[in-house]
Amino acid sequence: MRLFVFFLCLSLAVTAPAVEDLAFEGAAGFGACAKGGKGGRVIEVSRLDDDLKNPAEGSFRWAVMQKGPRMVKFRVAGTIMLQDAVEIREPFITIDGGDAPGMGVCLRGGSLEFKDTHDIIVRNIRVRLGDETTKRKNRERNLKRPEHSNALDCIGLTRCRDAIIDHVSTSWSCDELFSVVHCQNVTVQWCLLAEPLSNPELHPYGDNHAFCFNSSADTLSVHHCLFARYVMRGPQFEANDMRKGDDYAVQMEAVNNVMFDYQKSGSRYTTGIEDHKNEATPKGYAFQFIGNVYLGDPKRPAIEAVMKHGVHAGVHAFVDDRKQVGLSDTKGRENLMEDALKQLQETPVFTSPAPIPKQSADEVLSRVLESAGCSHARDAADQRVIISVRERRFQPVVRSQNDVGGWPKLDE
Secondary structure, eight states: OHHHHHHHHOOOOOOOOOGGGSSSTTOOSTTTTOOTTTTSEEEEEOOOOOOSSSOOTTSHHHHHTSOSSEEEEESOOEEEEOSSOEEEOSSSEEEEOTTOSTTOEEEESSOEEEESOEEEEEESOEEEOOSHHHHHHHHHTTOSSOSSOTTOSSEEEESOEEEEEESOEEEOOSSOSEEEESOEEEEEESOEEEOOOOOGGGSSSOSOOOBOEEEESOEEEEESOEEEEESBOSSEEESOOOOTTOOSOEEEEEESOEEEEESSOSEEEESSOOSOHHHHTTSOEEEEEESOEEESOTTSOSEEEEOTTOOOTTEEEEESOGGGEEEESOTTOGGGHHHHHHTBOSSOSOOOSSOOOOOOHHHHHHHHHHHOSSGGGOOHHHHHHHHHHHTTOOOOOOSOGGGGTOSOOOOO
């Protein structure tokens, strides 16, 4: 037990990696040293169509399915019409739309999923799932709503390690915009996460599932991202999904992000363990929220400490402004409220590799609005979101992408 407490509570002294070890200049946090496809061959995407069974050479699905270290680049601009999710299991991959012509590229109709793989770099693209594929599947299977949550996120990482997602725009998911589960050394930075869809027909449970970001059993940094127009989970850190064989402690941080126009709460963390308690209880869970800007209803908590699964002594959290924290699900758990508050620490609970220095609220807001998302050429959807933040336009969550204009045209 003493060893468990030591590893959980100790603020780790981590030496920042050398510049040459970084994935690219400006990479920070746990995933800063992901190798991606460095040194591998360049594979060019030259067409916008998709075929699930026989992907044509030059298509996006064909490119990411290739073996070995690879750098996926784009010779075309426009919207790539995916027929379903793209699942990537081959390691050492970089997907970078920074050199694409015109307005760049957008993945439409299918999620981007990484499973059981490592060394991933994704930069300068858009993933806008939309409701079309999910509705089509429901019709084909005569369902009123999906049977499970597979392929409903914009981007998902499951049992992966060494990954960084940078300057990516996501919107119109049927579940979370991002899901990161059971992963080690992941960074999501300078991304724009906006307008998850609220239509009950798109999700297997919950009638207002417009959620942003769910994560569990990870070492994860989320920094300089914009979360906009959602119900909750911007992001949510969970004390879940650890297994007996996992030899690391969970450490997840949200640093210098902007959370705008949330209905229930800006961010969340769980104070207790929901599933696989026998395996998960001996593990350590450290969460921290530093330098984030919350622009929402002041009656709603900026950071929600979720107590519905009880209070676990192995959870430690640091929030640089404790007034931002509100306990939820307290009815019938009044005796645990003091224990939940004791989870809050006076100082940060860990230091990530390539640490992200805290900035002032004004600097965070200015820099995130200027640069977050696929910002080398912002499309109309992202521009609309940025304007809504600048002008503080608070609106209901979105039921369908068609209610807000649908996919913008990306010029060649």
